[in-house]
Amino acid sequence: MTLEQLNAFDAVVKHGTIRSASIQLQKTPATISLSIKSLEDKLGIVLFLRSAHRLTLSPAGVDVYKKVSVILQSINEVKTVANAIRSTKERNYKNSSVLD
Numbered sequence: 001m002t003l004e005q006l007n008a009f010d011a012v013v014k015h016g017t018i019r020s021a022s023i024q025l026q027k028t029p030a031t032i033s034l035s036i037k038s039l040e041d042k043l044g045i046v047l048f049l050r051s052a053h054r055l056t057l058s059p060a061g062v063d064v065y066k067k068v069s070v071i072l073q074s075i076n077e078v079k080t081v082a083n084a085i086r087s088t089k090e091r092n093y094k095n096s097s098v099l100d
Contacts, residue, residue: 001042003075006068008035009047012055013065 011021012032022029040047047061057065 001039002035005035005039005042006072008032009039009065009068010072012036012048013057013061017053017055 007025008021008027008031011024012018015021015024018029018032018036022032025032036047043064045060045064046058047064048055049058
C-alpha cells in the first residue's frame with residue numbers, strides 16, 4: 001500500500017465522491033478510482049459499497065479509515081517536526097554566517 005492510495009482513500013471519505021477527491025488532490029478521477037481499487041486489492045477487502053454514483057464506507061472501510069486517519073495524522077506530525085528542525089538549522093546557519 002502506498003501513501004498515494006491512503007491519501008486517495010482519505011480524500012474520498014472526507015469529500016464523499018471520487019470527483020471531489022480528485023479535485024482536492026489535483027488528480028484525475030480515474031487515478032483516484034484506480035488508487036482505491038488497488039488499495040482494496042492489496043488489503044483483500046472492500047472499502048466502499050458502490051451504487052450508481054455513490055460510495056459509502058463498508059463496515060471494513062470504517063475500521064480501516066480509523067487507522068488510516070491516525071497514520072496520515074502521524075505523517076503530518078513528522079513533516080511538522082522535520083520543518084521545524086530544518087527551520088532551526090537554517091536560522092542557526094544564517095546566524096553563524098553573519099558572525100563569521
